[in-house]
Amino acid sequence: MAWVVLVISGLLETVWAIALERSHGFSRLVPSATFVVALVLSMGGLGYALRSIPIGTGYAVWVGIGAVGTALVGMAALGESASVARVGCLLLVVVGVVGLKVFH
Template identity: 60%
Template sequence: MSWAVLVISGVLEAVWAAALDRSEGFSRPLPSVVFGIALAGSMGGLAYAMRELPLGTSYAVWVGIGAVLAVAYAMITGAESVSVLKVLFLAMIVGGVVGLKALH
């Protein structure tokens, strides 16, 4: 159960990062509210998962999922350029997350 919550929390990390960008310094209400809700859910889920999983593994997986999804979202929306090297490095992060899961 902790792993599932951790993955969902990582997804919510990407959601709050994207909402923070769209909030334009908290001047837009809807993205600002999405940011707050996703942030609370993400942190709460991380805290829940850390009751059973080690700190280092939990944090690395949480950040890795959030970072990969945030960059992927930015590339899909055109806010960030796509390159073979970027995709390769994102795949390396995913490989690290999978490796940490496999070791636990």
Template identity: 65%
Template structure:
């Protein structure tokens, strides 16, 4: 259950990062509310997961999911550049996160 909470929390990290960008410096009320709610859910899930998952592993997985999710969202929805080198770096993050999970 802790790993599921960690993955969901990582996905909510992507949501709050995207909402933070959309809030334009917290000046747009709806995006700001989405940011705050997603941030709270993300942190609560991370806190729950860290009850049983070691902090170094849990935090790295959480950040990795959030970073990959945010980068992919940026490329698909926000027009961020897509290149072979960027994709390779994201694959390396996935490999590192998977390694932390399976070598735990």
């Protein structure tokens, strides 16, 4: 159960990161509110998951999911560069996160 919560919390990290950018410095209400709710849920889920997952593994997986998710949304929906090198680097992050889970 902790791993499921950790993955969901990582996905919520992507939500709050995108909402933060969309809030334009907290000047737009809906993205700002989305940021706050997603941040609280993401951190709460991380805290719950860390009850049974070591901090080094849990935090790295959480950050990895959030970073890769945010970069993919940036590439797919926000016009950021999707070069082969960038996608390759994201794949390396995914391999590292999977490795942390496998060798946990």
